[in-house]
Amino acid sequence: MPELPEVRTVAQVLKKLINKKIARININYSKIINQNSLDIKLLIGKTLKDINTIGKYLLFDFEEYILISHLRMEGKYYIKDLKLPLNKHEHIEFVFSDNISLRYHDTRKFGRMLLIKHEDLNKVESIAKLGSEPFTLSKEEFYNKINKKKIPIKSLLLDQTIIAGLGNIYANEVLFASKINPFKLGTEIALEEAEAILSASIKILNLAIKEKGTTIKSYTSSLNVVGNYQKHLKVHLKSGKKCEVCQSEILKTKIGGRSTYYCLVCQK
């Protein structure tokens, strides 16, 4: 569950753990931990002070440390009773001193965690290179970042160094809402179109945050978080269905290897 609205939802739900102290940590699949990471077990005895997000990154503030977590395709956090045995996809377990068990679950094992000292946050390259989230990105800055690139706008929206937080679902939805063809190159996007993309991004992400994200594959989670944005989807996964605006058929194609859904008539 990995785009900005889903990550913010996870952060919101996990805030109930703030002010709890870590008693022990079990690591069952160590490749989840980034090679440059400090030893995760340094967190034992530390208290969770806050949880923040930047783009699709979760930032757990543990006193002098920050645990950076990226869910990638399928990472999830479950809060469970300590007594429940670990599921085969629960790779890291953080046990808090009141016996609450926080488990990192990741079927495809693509997610990564990185433990750093607080003051080193700006040295983490992936975070430092991150573009602004749509809420704070100016249309001029966005336009300047895309207007020399001969890359389809769909791929540019997925580039986190240009704009942070959009993933495949919301990139598809944003381009439909702003009536722009996903194949259109960055060089072909006018300033007004860049502005339309930004305002559509803000509107869509805000609604998706309110709806607690999009749940596509139904799954049961101890978090009991089921997003509801899927009822607002206009093009994503809608190939073969009729466009709500013009009634023509929603098409599916690949751009940069990612599934892209769009309406050829509405999106010029």
Added chain:
DNA sequence: ACCACCTCCTGATCGC
């Protein structure tokens, strides 16, 4: 520097 492609994994679904 830029960009297209490959890779990391598992499980569900597709197509013959």
Added chain:
DNA sequence: TGCGATCAGGAGGTGG
């Protein structure tokens, strides 16, 4: 039904 191929909400690394 069987079974290999393809696909899935992401991004880091490689090499042209």
